[in-house]
Ligand SMILES: O=C(O)CCC(=O)C(=O)O
């Protein structure tokens with residue numbers, strides 16, 4: 001047992017609640033002080049969402065005795081270990097790689113955080129018992145990691161009460177409405193910053209046995225000697241947008257919001273009650289605005305404004321009252337109307353999954369779109385309406401960039417595509433990949449047929465029983481799920497399909513900035529690529545909108561990309577994709593007028609359509625018909641999402 005050899009500063013949980021046993025084993029390291037009533041809820045959140053271990057370092061044992069005892073008697077040694085800031089711990093700091101650099105700054109809390117992170121990473125790298133974890137996250141005790149998937153009052157139990165969050169500035173739509181939202185907040189503090197504290201993100205690192213990782217920034221964890229390899233192998237990922245990386249001197253990182261699940265966020269609850277704010281500045285006092293001997297200057301910020309406000313008064317009651325005033329002005333929305341307006345600008349977002357999860361004691365997924373948005377998305381014809389639509393005229397769809405393909409002048413093509421998506425909601429194009437490539441893709445697809453299974457329909461995140469849904473006849477497989485993508489794809493059975501799949505993902509994300517500008521639509525995530533096969537035995541796919549119900553989440557699918565692979569396709573074999581284009585009214589209206597545009601599923605034909613709006617159908621095919629589809633999730637600015 002590890003406890004036989006535990007150093008005196010280390011306490012282990014001896015309660016009943018253990019981790020959920022999920023893999024990979026993800027751990028959290030944090031340096032804490034004055035955690036008060038929110039601490040057990042904080043621990044419980046990370047247990048419920050599947051974290052394996054908490055490496056907690058209590059900076060000032062004195063002021064958290066009760067919390068430490070409560071946690072140790074609640075959680076098992078599996079899940080919880082607590083290190084106290086004692087002389088023995090500080091002695092061990094001295095053996096860390098960054099000690100030389102930091103030894104003179106240990107009075108600075110951030111410096112102690114850095115040493116504790118390195119200390120925890122060293123323990124994890126040893127790989128013994130409950131401390132053998134695969135990933136390490138660093139967060140503060142007023143931050144929650146929200147995994148994939150109202151009017152505020154002062155509260156001391158924010159995790160239970162707060163559901164309205166400011167959206168990071170880089171994720172607020174670059175539209176006049178978005179700008180109004182940013183401006184609204186900027187006017188509320190002296191420094192005019194968007195977040196009251198910091199907005200520089202959080203970091204996780206994969207732990208490797210016997211490799212010491214000692215970070216020099218609490219926001220960026222990586223083994224320095226691996227930097228070159230991380231760059232060449234493109235393995236240092238961030239979900240910051242690409243265009244922001246240079247400013248942050250992070251251009252060596254790979255911006256990959258397509259690989260990062262859209263729902264993943266860190267929720268920061270920095271000041272939810274004036275008493276917390278008061279205690280913070282009572283503790284910090286007249287702290288200097290520079291750190292690490294001047295290397296880091298704290299810029300004009302709410303932090304300094306709050307310090308100055310605190311220091312202006314001598315008696316505690318006035319200090320409290322002034323901080324209350326300041327907090328309400330800077331951070332609180334005063335009326336329901338203000339809440340509504342800011343939701344519309346996209347500067348704030350409602351996330352209630354934390355509150356609901358902690359109340360229920362089990363994971364409660366993010367709720368559906370707000371009702372107004374849901375009703376907007378729920379535009380589906382009735383049964384009679386559909387019959388009427390089916391009788392409307394059909395014609396061949398216009399295919400853009402014929403005789404060369406869009407790859408010839410990709411930027412111009414993407415501009416045109418973004419425009420078409422705005423005006424029509426769909427567009428068909430010629431991609432322009434080499435014919436041989438397409439032939440190889442079909443061969444590979446044929447080789448994968450035995451691994452395909454019947455396509456299923458998903459409504460509100462639940463897969464309908466395949467026996468029940470007879471509206472589609474395709475066989476499908478998901479490429480990433482089947483291990484056909486990623487660095488190993490070249491050695492697998494479908495390198496060409498993998499290439500085309502990532503080309504589709506690229507096209508989608510190249511469109512992102514354009515769609516933000518033209519439609520205030522943000523793409524946040526790419527779903528796993530789907531290879532599909534329709535054939536003579538099994539019918540088509542009746543008319544549908546891919547995501548008519550918001551997918552049961554805030555950021556559901558908004559864009560579909562379909563690439564057909566069928567070289568030498570005989571048009572006699574039918575199998576067209578029919579897209580309904582409303583010319584008057586909307587597909588949900590009883591008197592809608594429009595026509596169907598038919599696309600032949602020929603190799604190199606790429607269709608993009610609004611996944612949340614465009615009605616389309618696959619007509620039965622007399623020959624085997626292959627396609628790769630990729631869906632992109634995203635949000636409209638007016639939904640107020642990040
Ligand atoms: O393969 C196609 O043409 C379209 C398939 C489709 O509509 C779907 O899978 O949702």
Ligand SMILES: [Fe+2]
Pocket residue numbers: 544545546616
């Ligand atoms: Fe579809």
